[in-house]
Amino acid sequence: MQTGVFHLNTTRPDDDRELYDSTAQATDAEKLRREALERIAADWSRPWTDPLPFYRDKFAAAGLDPDHMPGLDDIPRTSKPELRTDVEAYPPLGSHRSISVEQAIRVGSSTGTTGKPWLILYSPHDLEEWIPIRLRYWWRNGLRPGGRLSHSWLMGLYSTGVLGGRDFLQLRVMEIACGPPATPADVQQHLDVWQALRPTAFMVTGSQLLTYADAAVERGFDLAELTEGTSLILSEAACQFPGPRQRVEERYGAQVRNISGASEVTGFSLSDCRFHTGLHVPIGHHFVQVCDPHTGREVAPGERGTLVVSSFGLDSYFLRYDLQDIVSLSTEPCPCGETGQRYTYLGRIGDIAEVDGRKLLPIDVQLALDNFGAPEFQMKVGSQSALSLRVETDDSAASLGGELSQILGVPVEVEAVASGTLPRATFKSRRVAS
Numbered sequence: 001m002q003t004g005v006f007h008l009n010t011t012r013p014d015d016d017r018e019l020y021d022s023t024a025q026a027t028d029a030e031k032l033r034r035e036a037l038e039r040i041a042a043d044w045s046r047p048w049t050d051p052l053p054f055y056r057d058k059f060a061a062a063g064l065d066p067d068h069m070p071g072l073d074d075i076p077r078t079s080k081p082e083l084r085t086d087v088e089a090y091p092p093l094g095s096h097r098s099i100s101v102e103q104a105i106r107v108g109s110s111t112g113t114t115g116k117p118w119l120i121l122y123s124p125h126d127l128e129e130w131i132p133i134r135l136r137y138w139w140r141n142g143l144r145p146g147g148r149l150s151h152s153w154l155m156g157l158y159s160t161g162v163l164g165g166r167d168f169l170q171l172r173v174m175e176i177a178c179g180p181p182a183t184p185a186d187v188q189q190h191l192d193v194w195q196a197l198r199p200t201a202f203m204v205t206g207s208q209l210l211t212y213a214d215a216a217v218e219r220g221f222d223l224a225e226l227t228e229g230t231s232l233i234l235s236e237a238a239c240q241f242p243g244p245r246q247r248v249e250e251r252y253g254a255q256v257r258n259i260s261g262a263s264e265v266t267g268f269s270l271s272d273c274r275f276h277t278g279l280h281v282p283i284g285h286h287f288v289q290v291c292d293p294h295t296g297r298e299v300a301p302g303e304r305g306t307l308v309v310s311s312f313g314l315d316s317y318f319l320r321y322d323l324q325d326i327v328s329l330s331t332e333p334c335p336c337g338e339t340g341q342r343y344t345y346l347g348r349i350g351d352i353a354e355v356d357g358r359k360l361l362p363i364d365v366q367l368a369l370d371n372f373g374a375p376e377f378q379m380k381v382g383s384q385s386a387l388s389l390r391v392e393t394d395d396s397a398a399s400l401g402g403e404l405s406q407i408l409g410v411p412v413e414v415e416a417v418a419s420g421t422l423p424r425a426t427f428k429s430r431r432v433a434s
C-alpha cells in the first residue's frame with residue numbers, strides 16, 4: 001500500500017512495549033518535578049508581558065509582581081466560575097485568554113452545565129504539543145497500530161472531537177467516529193458498523209454502554225460478543241477501584257481503562273494504565289497539586305484535596321487553575337514504569353456531604369454499596385447529622401443503614417426506595433440530592 005507523501009512516524013518495531021515513549025515517560029520523577037517548576041517560573045511574567053489583564057490584576061491585588069515569583073502555594077488559584085465572570089465583564093471572550101481569535105486555528109467547546117458554550121481557542125503550537133500527549137494516552141489505553149477505536153463522542157464543537165484525528169493518523173489506528181447513540185436508529189447503525197469492522201477499543205460513557213448492551217439483547221446477541229478482548233475506555237470514577245472495574249470487565253470480556261481530564265486546559269488528557277494505580281498526568285506541559293480547598297495549600301500525598309493544575313510551555317495559560325475536583329495523589333512508583341504524577345479522581349467539590357466533621361463523596365457510598373449488589377442510590381450533600389441516603393433496595397433500611405455506618409464510620413440514615421425509582425447513573429451523573 002502507498003504510504004502517501006506525509007512523513008509518518010509509524011515504523012516503531014516494538015508494539016508490545018509498555019510505554020509509548022520509553023525515554024520521555026520514564027524520566028526521573030524528581031527531575032520532571034524540577035523541570036516543571038522551572039518552566040512554570042519561566043512563564044511567570046506572562047500576565048504582565050502578554051498581557052493577560054485578568055491574571056495581571058488578580059496577582060497584583062495579591063501583592064505579586066512580575067519580577068518575583070512566590071512559591072506555588074502563595075499564588076492565588078483561579079476557578080472556572082471566575083473565568084465565566086471575566087467573560088461576562090469583558091465579552092465575548094474575557095480578558096484572561098492568552099490565545100486570540102486571530103492566533104487560533106481551531107475552536108472547541110467544553111461541555112458546560114450552564115447552557116452557554118465555553119469556547120476554547122487552540123493555537124498551532126498547542127495543537128502540535130497535544131499530539132505526543134495523546135499518542136501516549138492512547139497507548140496507555142491499549143491502542144496499537146492496526147487497531148480500531150470506536151467512540152461515541154458528541155460531534156460539532158465538542159473539544160475532544162475537534163482535536164482528534166491527527167493522533168490516530170500517526171498511531172495508524174482506524175478512528176470510527178460513531179457519534180452519540182441519540183436515537184434507536186443510531187444505536188442500530190453503530191451495532192451494524194461494529195459487527196462489520198470489529199473495533200479493538202471502545203470509548204463510551206457508562207450510560208451509552210448500557211444503551212448498546214440493551215439494544216444488542218433486543219437484536220438477539222450479547223454485546224460481549226463485540227467487546228470481548230477489547231479495551232473499554234470509560235470515565236466512571238468507580239472503575240478506578242477493583243470491585244466495580246472487575247464486574248464491568250467480566251460482563252464485557254474487556255480490559256477497562258479509566259480516563260479523565262479538562263478540555264479547557266490544553267493537553268490535559270489523563271488515563272490509567274493496565275495496573276490501575278491512578279490516572280497518569282501527561283508529562284511535559286502540566287503540573288498538578290492537590291490542595292486544601294480552603295487554604296489552597298498542598299496537602300500530603302494520599303490525602304484528599306482539590307485538583308489544581310498549572311500548565312507550562314503552551315500558548316494557553318493556566319496557572320494554579322482549580323478544577324474543583326476532589327482527588328488524591330499517588331506517589332509510589334507505578335509498575336508500568338511511567339514516572340509522572342498520578343492521582344485518583346474521587347468527585348466534585350460540590351458533592352461533599354459533611355457528617356461529624358468527616359467529608360464523604362458519592363464514590364465512598366458507591367464503593368460501600370458495592371458489598372450489597374451495587375444498588376442505585378442518591379446522597380444528600382452538605383452538612384448533616386447522619387448521612388442521608390436513598391437506596392434502591394428490598395433490604396431493611398435500618399439494617400442496611402447500620403452496615404453502611406460500620407463501613408463509612410459515620411451515622412447513616414437509609415430511605416429504601418423501589419428499584420427503578422432513582423435516575424440511572426450516566427457519564428456525568430452526580431448521584432446527589434438536595
Ligand SMILES: [Zn+2]
Nearest residue numbers: 273334336338
Ligand atoms: Zn502506570
